[in-house]
Amino acid sequence: MSGARILVVDDDAAIRTVVREALRRAGYQVEVAASVAEQRAVMRRFVPQVLVTDVVLPDGNGLDLVPEMLRAHPDMPVIVLSAQNTLATAVRATEQGAFDYLPKPFDLGELTRAVADALAATGGTAGAVPDGPAGDGLPLIGRSPAMQEVYRTIARVVANDLTVLVLGESGTGKELVARAIHDLGPRAKRPFVAINMAAIPRELIESELFGHERGAFTGAAARTAGRFEQAQGGTLFLDEIGDMPFEAQTRLLRVLQEGEFTPVGSARSIRADVRIIAATHKDLPRLIADHAFREDLYYRLNVVPVRLPSLRQRIEDIAELARHFLDRAAAEGLPRKLLDGGAIERLAAHGWPGNVRELENLMRRLAALSREEVITAGVIEQQLHGGGVIEGGPALAPSGGLADAIELHLARYFAAFGRDLPPDGLYDRILAEVERPLLKLTLAAARGNQLKAARLLGINRNTLRKKLTERGIDPGDVRRMG
Template sequence: MIGPAEIPATILVVDDDAGIRTVVRQALMRAGHLVRATDSAAGLWKLIEEGVGDVLITDVLLPDANGLDLIPAITARRPGLPVIVMSAQNTLSTAVRATEKGAFDYLPKPFDLNELTKTVQSAIEGLRVDAPAPEAPGQGEALPMIGRSSAMQDVYRTIARVVPTDLTVMVLGESGTGKELVARALHDLGPRRSGPFVAINMAAIPRELIESELFGHERGAFTGAATRSTGRFEQAQGGTLFLDEIGDMPMDAQTRLLRVLQSGEFTTVGGTRSQKADVRIVAATHKDLRRLIDAGQFREDLYYRLNVVPVRLPPLRARREDIPELARHFLERAAAEGLPRKSLDPGAIAWLKEQPWPGNVRELENAMRRLAALARDEVVSAAVAELWIARVDDAGGQGSLPADGTGPAAHGDMLAGSFEALVGQWMQRHLVQVDTMPDDGLYDRLLEEFERPLLEAAMILTRGNQLKAAKLLGLNRNTLRKKLTDRGVEADTGRGRA
């Protein structure tokens, strides 16, 4: 194969940005390649017709065509010409479409020039592994994964490469990072999309029932087995089986799962007839499986069977630039579900990006739903975001109360802080000057404006439990019930009635 150590390879570069063409040209020439560059699809076709070029690098959005749509025609005209796609549309959809169209690789902009030259060299040396591409998802189909950070681009590229295959995938990451979304994307975009997607959480099932849940059982197989039951392997036939929290699987179940993965067959508990396991396996865990192996709590041979292709999801603190897009998405979702429509001002977005988010994307989603439910203004400021996110979380985590309904003193502090902040906002809105005397009746007007949001907050925090809400507010239950009616607050959800 031609390489820079022999006859220099010729690289075709297509991008309508002159600056990018110049930078890419210089990097490739320093690596020993020849470069032919153009700014349009028309210019590219002239080069293709001339038969020049050993590798093609193309942008997606060209002035006269879409670079992805050109790939099949280019491949038909020049079979074996590796195509590397670069794009500023850094989404999972772009990465998957590039793979589906037959691209050798996908590089999100901005990209590292060293990575670009390594990718070009790989293409020259013929390291491409061809795989059958799945059918493209329907036009306009919404993909579940959000984020344009470089950390997420690595995830997208890995997913795009394994989507067309049946390889077993291990998704690693902290709780709340979206491990099931990866499993869903692998299923929904892959060749098994017409089959079922079946998920099972190992941590949520009693240890003695896991084998029955996975493989099913026959009638009389154990005490209480009055009828035959199908397991998740049988339910997932022809589709994808997602084994969530695989690190919590007991050792005896691990042994049986290993046999299934080795043989491709399984039997029900108490059964004798083997069935073919026609499923794609995607496993996930937030635990360190290597540490579990060292402790004798996870089988090393099973680890290697499951960890064929690892996908490591970054925590939200490692991709803070994705927080604005995620937050807007969750607010839109909340509005679609019937909560008030809210948006974030620049200060609120900046505040969100500074937070640690130990619960990752799941915590951010919960926080946005809370803002949609509790924030009074349509445009949420940093002060309001801090009020309903940081202070509520400090008061017990995710705005929840202890089971006994008493709660720590921080709950009182949170509500007191809420009142103080709301009063301050009201004063700024209604009093033009500090020394200006307001109109008469200030007490009643303040009470009318602030009592309702406090009632709403208490009902939402206690999930509609009037006894807990009354205790939280220091009111008699009958008094609370009357105030809820007078202020138009629904007693079960805490939402205000129109």
């Protein structure tokens, strides 16, 4: 492999694996070591142009290595990684002569750019640095504790062929996880083939998966390779596995058990050399209880579960994600936009039923429609609950009454999920969205008088009190509003 030489020293095998594969994808020659002793042994045969080292190692301190390395190799920059995210650690790294210091958890794109900067500073070969603020070549973005757990799980499975089941709500990025596992693993140069079980007619599932011979059924004019055959040597991503017909589950289970499949209408078996990654937003144990999903198939698929958090569970990632999507939109030719502090706060307060996909769609819409370069909280509010707003211009609100406004809101709600469906429980969520502002405004109009508000609403006072509690409305706050 051509490119600059990088040595990564870290006692965590998962971190070594992920960093090594990310840097190799960027075009570098990469060696790894788990200790100071191993690092010295590697350097007897492999002299790096950049050294990336953790601070706490089994047999020493990475910071103590820095002066030693610089004395022996004055032109070799050292990048220090540390989970001890304190000012003292950062200062000491600088004092010891480190080129850069990255606190853990770090972003792979950020590390790749730090390596490129270190090489550029010494006249080395920079390699292919991922574009974009978070590295588009490394698609999973976010440093929240919830995402760090996802990263750790991915790191532990990329080097092997264990079957992975990705779980999470619609729009959380399940296919991105599958692609990351494929791209960082040993099958990266082989095909990544995805199939959405919810999008394939029931009668065509087996043909899509396993292929068919000419004449196998009406309309089968030629032999066609199925997804298993197309993915040979690579990864097969079975999206929305919870929607797979029960009868097709039996054939899939047989393939997983026996390691081979038979095309429809054929008598010959084909060895299945594929890694399986499945995903669903459904509750598979519940489907098993309802006799809609095979329990034995579930255990075959659920070897390593990866649970993706909803966007509501990783609020601290919203600002980074939003800016990433705006930068991506700009790279695709849309006007460049920025978010002010108020806009970030409004984004963080939203419920995000459509998760990351909803946020991405909103950012693209803002990039296309907003007239101003800086997006404010008011514009975010109008886009989320008003209409197709253009900054500085009128809201494109419906011309009819309340029913039209609600229909427009629901249309946008469904559009946020693309071809997927929103999570179950939609009726109660929408009722809550309508009921909460109705209760607040009615109580405010009645000057906080609950008896009068109940009469306006046509319900009794006890029912009103119960609903105020359910919706988290403080009558005292409403009186102040009125």
